[in-house]
Amino acid sequence: MPKVEAKINPTPEELVDILSRALAAEAILTLFARCRVHYDGRAKSELGPGDRIILIKPDGSFLIHQKNKREPVNWQPPGNMVSFSIEDGAVRLRSVRRKPREVLEVDLIETYLISYFQAEDYEELALTGSEAEMADLIFENPELIEDGFRPLFREKPIKHGIVDILGRDRDGNLAVLELKRRRADLHAISQLKRYVDTLSEEHGNVRGILVAPSLTSGAKKLLQEEGLEFRKVEPPKRGKKKAGRQKTLF
Numbered sequence: 001m002p003k004v005e006a007k008i009n010p011t012p013e014e015l016v017d018i019l020s021r022a023l024a025a026e027a028i029l030t031l032f033a034r035c036r037v038h039y040d041g042r043a044k045s046e047l048g049p050g051d052r053i054i055l056i057k058p059d060g061s062f063l064i065h066q067k068n069k070r071e072p073v074n075w076q077p078p079g080n081m082v083s084f085s086i087e088d089g090a091v092r093l094r095s096v097r098r099k100p101r102e103v104l105e106v107d108l109i110e111t112y113l114i115s116y117f118q119a120e121d122y123e124e125l126a127l128t129g130s131e132a133e134m135a136d137l138i139f140e141n142p143e144l145i146e147d148g149f150r151p152l153f154r155e156k157p158i159k160h161g162i163v164d165i166l167g168r169d170r171d172g173n174l175a176v177l178e179l180k181r182r183r184a185d186l187h188a189i190s191q192l193k194r195y196v197d198t199l200s201e202e203h204g205n206v207r208g209i210l211v212a213p214s215l216t217s218g219a220k221k222l223l224q225e226e227g228l229e230f231r232k233v234e235p236p237k238r239g240k241k242k243a244g245r246q247k248t249l250f
Helices: 012-024 131-140 186-203 217-225
Strands: 004-008 028-040 044-056 062-065 074-076 081-087 090-097 102-117 150-158 161-168 174-179 206-212 229-232
Touching: 004 012, 012 028, 012 081, 012 090, 012 102, 044 090, 044 102, 074 102, 131 150, 131 161, 131 174, 150 186, 161 186, 174 186, 186 206, 186 217, 217 229
Parallel strands: 174 206, 206 229
Antiparallel strands: 004 102, 028 044, 028 102, 044 062, 062 074, 081 090, 090 102, 150 161, 161 174
């Protein structure tokens, strides 16, 4: 059985043959078809004839997409039993979930394309941490910002917003940290500048430090113009707490 196979405008016999082989081989199935859909489970629904994309995965996931919107119009989660049958000369796809019992049936009126893909993928997604996890990391490893830095508060409300981390440097100067889990842009600089200006009215010299994995060229220029600083810190991977020492870029 080849790794990939596709057939445009398959005959009923070709459609049945590819369905049989793909389901037996636990391949990813994709169909472009005109179909009607019936669902019976926690509620009941009917979807009249229309052109849709049908995606069936080896884990039993079953998704039906219309031409608009990101979400499927009908779907079944992993763990379902997928099968097909011939009803009145037409192919019917069936997905059954046992607990709670849900049945999704798709009548293929006309199939424009059917394909399967025997995918091999054993990697797990390495999620990048959130800004809250970045804050945890900095409180546990304040030297990531600089030697002598002491984080004092997180999510500290001030007059014009909420500061991600408020701390003091080795000389006792107040330092505002604005955290971004992705590349920082001009908006992040403006936000940090606003916090620094607000606190400077009461505390005199206040340092503003943007903490992010990277920043845009425009943000870098504005950061220098405003006398603010940048620390390159990567958000932690899920389940990881360590990070390498970062360099001061400004």
